[in-house]
Amino acid sequence: MSYSVSLKDRIGRFVINAIVIFLALICLLPLWNIVAISFSSSEAVSANAVGLVPVNFTTAAYTKIIDDAQFWRSFGISVLRVVLTLILNMILIILMAYPLSKSKREFRGRNIYMNVMIFAMLFSGGMIPSYLLIKNLDMLNTIWSLVLPGAVPIFSVILVMNFFSAVPKALEEAAFIDGANPLQVLFKVYVPVSIPALATVALFSIVGTWNDFFSGLIYMTQVSNYPLMTYIQSLNVNIAELLQSGTNSAQLSNLTEISNKNLNAAKIVVAVIPLLLIYPLLQKYFVTGIVVGSVKE
Amino acid sequence: MKQGNDRAKGRLGTGAMYHLMMLPGILFLLVFSYVPMVGVITAFQDYIPAKGMFGSKFVGLKHFIYMFKLPDIAQVFSNTLVIAIAKILLGTMMAIIFSILLNEIRIKFVKKSVQTIVYLPHFLSWVVLASVVVNMFSLDGIVNQILAFFGLENINFLGSNTWFQPLIIGTDVWKEFGYSSIVYLAAITSIDPGLYEAAGMDGASWWRKVWHITLPGMLPIILLMGVMSLTNILSAGFDQIYNLYNPVVYESGDILDTYVYRIGLVGRQYSFGTAVGLFKSVIGIVLLLSANHLAKKYTDRKIF
Numbered sequence: 001m002s003y004s005v006s007l008k009d010r011i012g013r014f015v016i017n018a019i020v021i022f023l024a025l026i027c028l029l030p031l032w033n034i035v036a037i038s039f040s041s042s043e044a045v046s047a048n049a050v051g052l053v054p055v056n057f058t059t060a061a062y063t064k065i066i067d068d069a070q071f072w073r074s075f076g077i078s079v080l081r082v083v084l085t086l087i088l089n090m091i092l093i094i095l096m097a098y099p100l101s102k103s104k105r106e107f108r109g110r111n112i113y114m115n116v117m118i119f120a121m122l123f124s125g126g127m128i129p130s131y132l133l134i135k136n137l138d139m140l141n142t143i144w145s146l147v148l149p150g151a152v153p154i155f156s157v158i159l160v161m162n163f164f165s166a167v168p169k170a171l172e173e174a175a176f177i178d179g180a181n182p183l184q185v186l187f188k189v190y191v192p193v194s195i196p197a198l199a200t201v202a203l204f205s206i207v208g209t210w211n212d213f214f215s216g217l218i219y220m221t222q223v224s225n226y227p228l229m230t231y232i233q234s235l236n237v238n239i240a241e242l243l244q245s246g247t248n249s250a251q252l253s254n255l256t257e258i259s260n261k262n263l264n265a266a267k268i269v270v271a272v273i274p275l276l277l278i279y280p281l282l283q284k285y286f287v288t289g290i291v292v293g294s295v296k297e
Numbered sequence: 298m299k300q301g302n303d304r305a306k307g308r309l310g311t312g313a314m315y316h317l318m319m320l321p322g323i324l325f326l327l328v329f330s331y332v333p334m335v336g337v338i339t340a341f342q343d344y345i346p347a348k349g350m351f352g353s354k355f356v357g358l359k360h361f362i363y364m365f366k367l368p369d370i371a372q373v374f375s376n377t378l379v380i381a382i383a384k385i386l387l388g389t390m391m392a393i394i395f396s397i398l399l400n401e402i403r404i405k406f407v408k409k410s411v412q413t414i415v416y417l418p419h420f421l422s423w424v425v426l427a428s429v430v431v432n433m434f435s436l437d438g439i440v441n442q443i444l445a446f447f448g449l450e451n452i453n454f455l456g457s458n459t460w461f462q463p464l465i466i467g468t469d470v471w472k473e474f475g476y477s478s479i480v481y482l483a484a485i486t487s488i489d490p491g492l493y494e495a496a497g498m499d500g501a502s503w504w505r506k507v508w509h510i511t512l513p514g515m516l517p518i519i520l521l522m523g524v525m526s527l528t529n530i531l532s533a534g535f536d537q538i539y540n541l542y543n544p545v546v547y548e549s550g551d552i553l554d555t556y557v558y559r560i561g562l563v564g565r566q567y568s569f570g571t572a573v574g575l576f577k578s579v580i581g582i583v584l585l586l587s588a589n590h591l592a593k594k595y596t597d598r599k600i601f
Contacts, residue, residue, distance in 0.1 A: 016401045024411040027418055030429045048437050096322040099315035107315045120330035122582050126574030128561050129336025151325040182314045211422030233424045268425050275420055287479055
């Protein structure tokens with residue numbers, strides 16, 4: 001495209017740049033404010049004096065977190081949950097996407113499996129039957145209640161299936177002629193050439209699992225079993241609601257922490273760090289992933 | 298190809314191998330997706346946990362009839378629809394506008410940094426963002442400080458039935474507009490640059506090019522995304538509302554999902570909660586099937 005550099009164009013360009021940068025700042029500054037709060041003294045925080053720069057810089061909130069046994073316990077549960085879910089998800093995604101990427105003729109029964117998956121995506125028994133199932137399986141308060149129900153991420157299977165079906169047939173045929181079986185073809189041919197798609201779904205798995213608080217809330221009856229997001233959520237709960245539902249001593253100790261805005265902010269910052277660490281990786285892949293998944297041309 | 302494989306392997310045919318690969322995943326789906334589907338029969342029973350699903354008494358449509366007679370339910374439905382539709386409309390508009398503007402940015406550094414930043418909120422959970430929102434919109438938060446600066450009255454956003462819905466809708470658009478713009482940006486880049494050059498020769502202004510080339514070029518994707526979002530019309534966002542609401546704003550904030558959770562699970566009215574959930578699922582599936590049909594008809598693309 002060619003651009004004349006008339007004054008009108010320049011002004012237009014400047015305005016567009018300004019709007020876009022403004023929108024980016026609107027996304028960034030509220031998050032940055034939390035970081036600033038976490039590094040400020042609690043007096044400054046309760047006086048609402050903290051904007052974008054920490055006031056009376058202190059790491060007191062962070063040193064307090066170090067002593068919070070439940071925080072680290074929940075952190076550990078979340079990490080374990082993410083690792084187990086990721087392993088299970090990736091194995092199942094790869095194993096299912098490969099046969100499903102074959103045509104109906106090559107893999108008889110493909111459409112039946114596909115329908116089973118799509119129906120499970122469309123219709124669910126809902127929150128309460130799922131809860132009753134986990135309860136009847138005796139999985140309440142176990143890590144498995146956080147891992148197994150999400151074992152098959154159907155959307156991801158379909159995404160990888162689409163990616164697999166675009167892999168040139170010749171690659172597979174060559175491997176078969178060399179005497180490979182389908183499992184070997186899958187792991188030696190398909191998986192290596194599908195790294196972008198697999199990375200995308202892996203990152204979906206990590207982000208989704210790390211961020212989920214709801215399974216923890218319904219499947220865990222003891223705070224000590226809460227994953228991190230559920231734990232933080234329980235701290236965020238409105239004081240009024242806590243008082244309404246009748247407080248026990250554990251909740252009372254939470255109450256005193258709620259007033260500690262900067263401590264809460266610090267917990268949130270620490271809880272987000274794992275995501276920020278994988279964010280650069282994430283960004284590299286998810287754009288392609290999204291486009292492959294939704295606007296397949 | 299098949300022969301070579303059989304010779305080498307000798308034991309298991311390719312087809313059997315494929316079925317074997319599907320087996321673990323299908324088992325998981327049967328247990329964790331299909332068993333709860335069977336569980337919806339509790340909606341037609343007076344479910345008593347001690348007696349279980351097979352011992353409880355069948356009561357037919359009692360819980361559904363009860364649902365439609367509840368005074369809250371109309372409110373809950375209208376909240377769900379209003380919040381969901383507003384989120385879809387405003388979110389889509391915002392994402393389209395943002396992608397068109399972002400596409401105009403020629404300075405690579407600015408473009409990249411802006412993208413990195415606006416995608417970020419999507420990846421943070423509502424547990425985290427609820428703190429951010431509360432911090433901004435509480436009575437002594439920054440938004441009220443700004444209002445005060447302009448001499449306006451303070452607004453209790455989180456405790457006002459007038460302001461709670463706009464807050465929910467606005468903050469959701471804020472969280473998602475960057476991420477949803479990805480597809481629209483991809484759509485814009487696939488438009489033939491020749492069209493813009495031709496329009497430029499004819500003396501079209503920037504605005505005219507957007508109106509006559511960019512938007513029509515994006516139309517199929519906009520339609521597809523719009524049709525797909527139909528399916529979310531009864532899910533106005535449990536995570537967000539659960540993390541932001543409180544008893545004062547139940548009236549304007551309660552959506553079907555939060556209602557099922559509160560009444561069904563917390564209140565232990567399992568059968569009633571399941572009935573509401575089932576109703577939601579059935580409407581959802583009808584919407585999705587219609588959406589798929591519409592997508593096929595108008596955009597030549599199926600969702601599934």
